[in-house]
Amino acid sequence: MSGAPLFGKVVVFGVGLIGGSFALALKAARRAGEVVGFGRTLGSLNQALQLGIVDRAGFNIGQEVSNADLVLIATPVGRTAEIMARVAPCLGAQTVVTDAGSTKEDVVAAARLHFGKRIGQFVPAHPIAGAENSGALAARVELYRHKQVVLTPLAENSQESIARVRAAWEACGAVIRELTASEHDRIFAAVSHLPHLLSFALVHELARRENRELLFDFAASGFRDFTRIAASHPEMWRDICLANRLALLDELDCYRAQLDELRAALQAGDGARLEEIFDVARTARRAWGESRAKG
Amino acid sequence: MSGAPLFGKVVVFGVGLIGGSFALALKAARRAGEVVGFGRTLGSLNQALQLGIVDRAGFNIGQEVSNADLVLIATPVGRTAEIMARVAPCLGAQTVVTDAGSTKEDVVAAARLHFGKRIGQFVPAHPIAGAENSGALAARVELYRHKQVVLTPLAENSQESIARVRAAWEACGAVIRELTASEHDRIFAAVSHLPHLLSFALVHELARRENRELLFDFAASGFRDFTRIAASHPEMWRDICLANRLALLDELDCYRAQLDELRAALQAGDGARLEEIFDVARTARRAWGESRAKG
Incomplete structure (x- = not known):
């Protein structure tokens, strides 16, 4: 099984420090077949392409998400809801979505609003790693190594969805913890x-x-x-x-x-x-x- | 002149991080003939001896200070006045005293009280270097290299006294600044x-x-x-x-x-x-x- 990608297609929203490092680490661990990135500006997307963080820049959200295995929302917290609103209608049956937000109750509330009956496909997460620098240039493959990633799973999440998100972060070298969103x-x-x-x-x-x-x-x-x-x-x-x-x-x-x-x-x-x-x-x-x- | 000690005899009160590093640096720069240390406990003095921070442990303050060229008071700020009271009556004509206190107005007030007419022999100083560790074991020869040492000279200090204290800290690798005690x-x-x-x-x-x-x-x-x-x-x-x-x-x-x-x-x-x-x-x-x- 070694070398076999765990996720055939990974879509990352936000190709800066958090999303970029996640993509680099998944690729380094050979757990992602293809990484497609969405960014706020063409400049950041080009940078992510040049740095090998993403294989391809995405332009059509519906098309890219519908056959994705894993979607990471790693935009600033204030933009998370907007991305959710655009992603939710396009989810494939196999798609699991996670995020990297530093707060969780607001993210869960937004997810319930936008994902509706598909809320089980969203597994909230918060990687405890950061730096005072941001942007694609700051991304690095080692960012999550030995760092904690907190999952705050929902009652609606299947064990399999949780296990897939857990496996993705573990492939980045992280140690997984679980809390409720409120805790x-x-x-x-x-x-x-x-x-x-x-x-x-x-x-x-x-x-x-x-x-x-x-x-x-x-x-x-x-x-x-x-x-x-x-x-x-x-x-x-x-x-x-x-x-x-x-x-x-x-x-x-x-x-x-x-x-x-x-x-x-x-x-x-x-x-x-x-x-x-x-x-x-x-x-x-x-x-x-x-x-x-x-x- | 290289290798000639600038200060034949140096007496250091407090042989921990601050006083110990000063002694180590002066000795490494070959600017101290002999370093005599006073400490609060026999344990710290023994440690300083074993680490080569001081050449000799002092016991009789009057005897050691009367023929000292330079005296550094590097005890906790709360004990500075007590040391001054014991040092002041014994100063030789050539002795210059300085301190390493993190505050200066209180040190100057205490010095005026205890040194009296000999206040000109006391040049207040504050080396801007520290660490969360303390004690002789934390002392290191490089502590002051490229660090600032603030002198807050008194109107009564001779230019020569100021120059000698300045030279001692420069020999430790420090950059000298001057401020008033209040500033x-x-x-x-x-x-x-x-x-x-x-x-x-x-x-x-x-x-x-x-x-x-x-x-x-x-x-x-x-x-x-x-x-x-x-x-x-x-x-x-x-x-x-x-x-x-x-x-x-x-x-x-x-x-x-x-x-x-x-x-x-x-x-x-x-x-x-x-x-x-x-x-x-x-x-x-x-x-x-x-x-x-x-x-």
Whole structure:
């Protein structure tokens, strides 16, 4: 069986970092017969062709999707619903659709709306891999290796559909996890969406000051790491924040309460309380880092 | 002149990451005849001896300092005043004292109190280099190479004293900058002390939740970088926060206002405003990263 493609035809919407790396990895694992890409611009499609990410650029969605085995929607979250609306009427009986969105409850709601009775053919997924760079040039075959991909399967999904999506991501080298969409969104509001918001906030705050050049001139490695994610894609993060608005507002409010607590300790000169907070944080962060190193 | 020591005898208080790396670099550059170390515990002193960081462990401060050419105080900020009180009465006429504290106004105030008429012999400094690890084992000869060291000279410092401290840090490979103590503290509240506080706050907030293991399990590279500085030394950061309390409170309040603004945009579903903030942040962060890469 080695070398036999698992998916005769794969259609990827969005040939940037996420979709492009998925296509490269499936092709490298010889699990895709043909990869057809759709992109927002001719420029990105041409780039994906030149980089060998896709075999062919698609133009007619209905024609390409109807005989596809696997469809990945890897456009920015804000455009997912539009793609679903165009894909849903054209699905073949054998076609399984998945996505790569960073939020899941909104994606599932849109999928139910657009796929209707065919909702069982859509298996929601979120690969936990990214970079501050985006676009086809940033795609790389190793992106998903040893990274987690969270599936949030629906009651309507057949075991076979779930297994096919799982197999595709496993072929990319990923480790598969399962959560409900709601669990997923609350967890990622806390460990991903909030940190991005906080990092954007710090750089924006400093960037609008008159003495910003002096400030940035003295920023060092702590600032560099803390703000790396502030170089992330603004449109993508706008969409994520809006899609996961309620969970993110909850997390932001918990964090603001935490800052209030720290501010009170600082105001009062309460060194013991500050040290206690810092110590709990350091212990947890070190344990996390060590578990990662082992994992 | 090559190979001739610039400082016949160097005394270092605190033989951990900062003091230890300074000693290693001066010795590697053959700019120190003898390095004598004082430490808080026998264990750390023994470690420093075994690692070749110091030539000798000191026990009698008066005896060691009176004929020293250069004294570095590299203890946690909270212990600096105590060391100054013990060093000041014993200074030789040729002895220049410097420090490595992350805050400068409090250090200068303590120095004025303890050095009195000999204040001209104290040249305040802050090497902009660190790591989340501390202790003698973390010390390394390259720590200061191409890093900035900020001097905040006093009106009472002779040009010669300033030049000697400058030469010592340059021998470690550092790039020297000058600021007033007040400028220094306001700048570092913004680009260093606040980010540390924010990073500690996020990890502490998550670490006290019942589902912390699940949360940490899905944390990825964005979280990793954002929270790297939350593994910093709790006692050191308690001291820095208290020493620079007023400037840090100002910065914290600016940041809280920034979060209020982001919260309002999120609450209102104002995607245009969110994207604008993220875009300003990304542009500034990328420009900063690129200027670093060139520098």
